[in-house]
Amino acid sequence: MSAIARRSPRRGLLLTALALAPSALPLAGCGLATAQRSTAVGVQVPDFADLAERVLPSVVNIAVTGDQRLIELPPEFRGTPLERYFRERQRRGRQEAQGAGSGFIIDAVGYIVTNNHVVGNARRVVVSLQSGAEFPARVVGSDDLTDLALLKIEPRSDVALPAVTWGASGALRIGQWILAAGSPFGLGGTVTAGIVSARGRQINAGPFDDFIQTDAAINPGNSGGPVFNMAGEVVGISTAIYSPSGASAGVGFATPSDLARPIIESLRREGMVARGWLGVSVQDVATAEVGRAGTPRLRGVQIVGVERNSPAAQAGLRPGDIVTAVNGERIETSRALVRNVAAVPPGQTVRLNVLRDGRERELPVQVGRRPTGGTER
Numbered sequence: 001m002s003a004i005a006r007r008s009p010r011r012g013l014l015l016t017a018l019a020l021a022p023s024a025l026p027l028a029g030c031g032l033a034t035a036q037r038s039t040a041v042g043v044q045v046p047d048f049a050d051l052a053e054r055v056l057p058s059v060v061n062i063a064v065t066g067d068q069r070l071i072e073l074p075p076e077f078r079g080t081p082l083e084r085y086f087r088e089r090q091r092r093g094r095q096e097a098q099g100a101g102s103g104f105i106i107d108a109v110g111y112i113v114t115n116n117h118v119v120g121n122a123r124r125v126v127v128s129l130q131s132g133a134e135f136p137a138r139v140v141g142s143d144d145l146t147d148l149a150l151l152k153i154e155p156r157s158d159v160a161l162p163a164v165t166w167g168a169s170g171a172l173r174i175g176q177w178i179l180a181a182g183s184p185f186g187l188g189g190t191v192t193a194g195i196v197s198a199r200g201r202q203i204n205a206g207p208f209d210d211f212i213q214t215d216a217a218i219n220p221g222n223s224g225g226p227v228f229n230m231a232g233e234v235v236g237i238s239t240a241i242y243s244p245s246g247a248s249a250g251v252g253f254a255t256p257s258d259l260a261r262p263i264i265e266s267l268r269r270e271g272m273v274a275r276g277w278l279g280v281s282v283q284d285v286a287t288a289e290v291g292r293a294g295t296p297r298l299r300g301v302q303i304v305g306v307e308r309n310s311p312a313a314q315a316g317l318r319p320g321d322i323v324t325a326v327n328g329e330r331i332e333t334s335r336a337l338v339r340n341v342a343a344v345p346p347g348q349t350v351r352l353n354v355l356r357d358g359r360e361r362e363l364p365v366q367v368g369r370r371p372t373g374g375t376e377r
Contacts, residue, residue, distance in 0.1 A: 056191065062137070066099075101225075104224075116143060169257040170258050174195075207335060212253065213253055218248055236255060240253045276344035280306050300322040306318065325352070
């Protein structure tokens, strides 16, 4: 059993909470001990029993089966007589890989939310309910930029599919209690409690980083599982952990519901997410040669490159331009520019306030469709 490392910060590992090949969980040398939570006088720790009983029927275990290649062809062997030999070894080296994650039902007709890295390129996906009922599932759509995926199972008359209720992650406050549910290490029906440690956390996973940080225990297998507020509403989706060991170290990250919900709705409608795109490379003004001593501090995003024949090029944007607003909304960071443009349906026109040669002007730009895997804004 292992976790998948997404990147390695200076200390510890940032891991997706995905379990691979779950089997027995050995506890050699470990005894079970009862623990009692001590509290300060007058401070009450909530009882999560009623909440867990109410929400767990909507939480599912997801088992995936796919192919894993054990041998990759070295680049220096391509086009040589050794290539055929390695291709045969590669074919023989293919083995079945199994993984597990979590998810939750959002509609009684069988729609289920999980992480994209859980289902990935799986050949077979099986969803298990808390009752033990199993369903084959198909991937309706996925979005790698937010690591979200939508599954569909066919409901049966003899099995209820209780759906969760979405909550507003924007209403969360640091220090509030939350409940995470899922199948860590393949142990279905597991809940852990913690608090909101931080909001808007960026972990260098992509341009849409906006994670809820929590100290609720999140482990391999929790990926795609829901995070509930005390009202039993889904306010986040367990996605990654920061850990030196691969297990929970009290630093977990959940995709906020306010970000996830429109993505899931788009996947349900179209099977994909269409985002607006300008075709520029940018940097924050704070890193550019502006705001020198004696001049007012300028806030905005500087264009450092314009892709040929892109919407930005056609609108007349140039390297050196500083974007200060999109449709009248002030823009101070590259991340904010990406998100504002991405939210515009391709084909629509946005108004950019641009500072050029000391003068501000407004430029209309008809946004294009963001290329899959593209890095330009």
